[in-house]
Amino acid sequence: MSATLSRYHELIRLKQRQVLTRWARGHLPHVSTSTTRLMDMFAFFLQEAGALQLLTTFPDARLRRTIGISFFATSLLFKAILKANAYEALPSRLFSNTRLLHLLGFNLRQITHGFSRKGNKRPFDVESLLNALRRLSPEALHAWYLQEVIPFLTHALPWPPAFLLLDSIPILVDPDAKRPFPGAAWGHLRTRKGKEEHGFGYKLIVLGFPIGPNRCGVLAAQLVGLNTADIDAGRALLAKVTAAHPDLLRGLTLVMDRAFLDAAWLSTLKQQHQIDTVIPLKANMDLLDFMRALVAHEELPAWETVPGKPHRRLCYVEQLEDWGGQGLELVGCYIQDPPKKNGEERSWGIVTTRVSLPSARAIHDLYGDRWTIEEGFCQLRKLEEFDQLTVADQGVITAQVLCECLAHTLAMAFLEALGQEYEEIGARRLRYDLLAQPTVVIVEIGTAYALLTPEEFNAHLDANLQVMAARQRRERARDGPAPADQPRR
Numbered sequence: 001m002s003a004t005l006s007r008y009h010e011l012i013r014l015k016q017r018q019v020l021t022r023w024a025r026g027h028l029p030h031v032s033t034s035t036t037r038l039m040d041m042f043a044f045f046l047q048e049a050g051a052l053q054l055l056t057t058f059p060d061a062r063l064r065r066t067i068g069i070s071f072f073a074t075s076l077l078f079k080a081i082l083k084a085n086a087y088e089a090l091p092s093r094l095f096s097n098t099r100l101l102h103l104l105g106f107n108l109r110q111i112t113h114g115f116s117r118k119g120n121k122r123p124f125d126v127e128s129l130l131n132a133l134r135r136l137s138p139e140a141l142h143a144w145y146l147q148e149v150i151p152f153l154t155h156a157l158p159w160p161p162a163f164l165l166l167d168s169i170p171i172l173v174d175p176d177a178k179r180p181f182p183g184a185a186w187g188h189l190r191t192r193k194g195k196e197e198h199g200f201g202y203k204l205i206v207l208g209f210p211i212g213p214n215r216c217g218v219l220a221a222q223l224v225g226l227n228t229a230d231i232d233a234g235r236a237l238l239a240k241v242t243a244a245h246p247d248l249l250r251g252l253t254l255v256m257d258r259a260f261l262d263a264a265w266l267s268t269l270k271q272q273h274q275i276d277t278v279i280p281l282k283a284n285m286d287l288l289d290f291m292r293a294l295v296a297h298e299e300l301p302a303w304e305t306v307p308g309k310p311h312r313r314l315c316y317v318e319q320l321e322d323w324g325g326q327g328l329e330l331v332g333c334y335i336q337d338p339p340k341k342n343g344e345e346r347s348w349g350i351v352t353t354r355v356s357l358p359s360a361r362a363i364h365d366l367y368g369d370r371w372t373i374e375e376g377f378c379q380l381r382k383l384e385e386f387d388q389l390t391v392a393d394q395g396v397i398t399a400q401v402l403c404e405c406l407a408h409t410l411a412m413a414f415l416e417a418l419g420q421e422y423e424e425i426g427a428r429r430l431r432y433d434l435l436a437q438p439t440v441v442i443v444e445i446g447t448a449y450a451l452l453t454p455e456e457f458n459a460h461l462d463a464n465l466q467v468m469a470a471r472q473r474r475e476r477a478r479d480g481p482a483p484a485d486q487p488r489r
Contacts, residue, residue, distance in 0.1 A: 016450035023464050026471035030444045045414045049156040057148045059140040136395040145402050146244050157413050161209040163253040165373040166234050172201040179392040187226030201226050205233040208373045212416040216376025217409035230259035242273050250274045255370045258282050263324025276354035278367050291317045291334045291349045304361045311338045314360035331355050333363035380408045
């Protein structure tokens with residue numbers, strides 16, 4: 001990531017030197033302003049990372065690509081940085097630099113007039129784009145993400161990560177819509193307060209990975225009906241990833257919640273793919289009772305503490321090989337919290353196949369790191385507004401969800417590299433703090449351009465005014481005096 005950032009920083013510096021050298025020699029520049037420097041830097045990031053080349057692989061079965069689906073996907077990338085209520089606002093809100101817009105797939109009519117404006121001539125028809133997307137199959141889209149996007153992400157972003165997280169994101173739609181949503185189903189979902197509710201829609205099974213301390217990316221995803229069990233969808237997704245990329249996840253640790261508990265599957269991940277797992281146990285499991293009994297029979301249990309939670313106690317438990325008859329070697333962390341008001345004991349456990357973890361605290365902290373990605377998934381769900389699906393077509397829905405997963409991942413990687421934070425404005429919409437970025441003056445000469453702050457531009461302008469004035473004097477002396485204006489009759 002740092003190498004990519006330094007490459008386009010260097011590219012900007014090289015072009016700035018070209019522009020300033022030519023400007024100092026008296027070349028007349030074209031001057032315009034950019035919305036924010038962040039937008040221009042993100043464009044270079046996408047170019048250097050290879051995102052634009054990736055979008056050319058987007059599955060489009062038409063022989064003539066009159067409506068660029070890659071443009072649709074590119075637009076979604078920028079929606080992850082600058083939220084726009086309508087596609088027609090994107091060109092004017094993204095950049096004032098027409099050269100950058102052209103590199104990103106915008107044509108002159110889109111740059112000048114926008115597109116899909118009601119009542120006017122439409123340079124870009126969203127309905128035509130939707131008709132093209134309706135020809136796509138969800139299977140082809142999932143295969144594209146699996147075969148093209150995963151290798152791109154593992155090369156463009158820092159890899160391998162500290163751990164992976166398997167989780168699900170519910171996507172609710174209107175069950176009474178005029179046109180029924182294909183593949184949507186009734187199912188249970190858990191609310192923020194831990195209660196289960198009945199809902200209608202989809203479920204996005206996501207294999208995520210951390211990007212820095214507070215952000216996450218989506219390595220792989222699968223869209224299924226809400227009635228599909230997490231364990232079934234997660235097992236299918238991991239099977240596809242390991243089949244397509246056998247060595248990609250080898251040696252990594254997969255953190256999951258209780259919905260993915262299955263001894264046989266965890267044994268397969270460990271023994272066939274060398275993927276370690278960390279997962280909490282359900283309260284009614286025999287393995288948890290066995291851990292409790294082992295701790296109770298210790299004369300002096302080696303209790304460990306957790307910083308910030310003085311009343312929580314941890315105990316390291318070994319020799320847990322007999323779970324489910326799989327012969328899977330496990331170590332665990334037995335956790336004891338203060339009793340409830342009614343005196344009921346509160347204890348639970350976490351087990352892992354990563355037997356090299358030396359203490360209960362190490363297991364506890366590794367499982368606690370999952371909240372980094374959990375919060376990232378919450379940001380993904382809010383930022384991309386997954387519950388605002390309106391087109392009842394499975395191809396369009398799958399394209400939108402997968403492209404926005406890719407968009408979110410690239411945006412988070414870019415902002416993490418820059419250290420750019422975002423803030424929440426309003427109840428449901430996240431916007432990035434673009435106000436902290438100064439307006440940039442774009443000075444273009446030929447195919448090169450410089451990005452300057454207003455102060456830098458004024459300094460160079462003052463230094464070159466005399467040069468340009470001298471050049472104009474020489475041109476007038478060479479061409480002779482200008483013809484006098486003829487008097488009007």
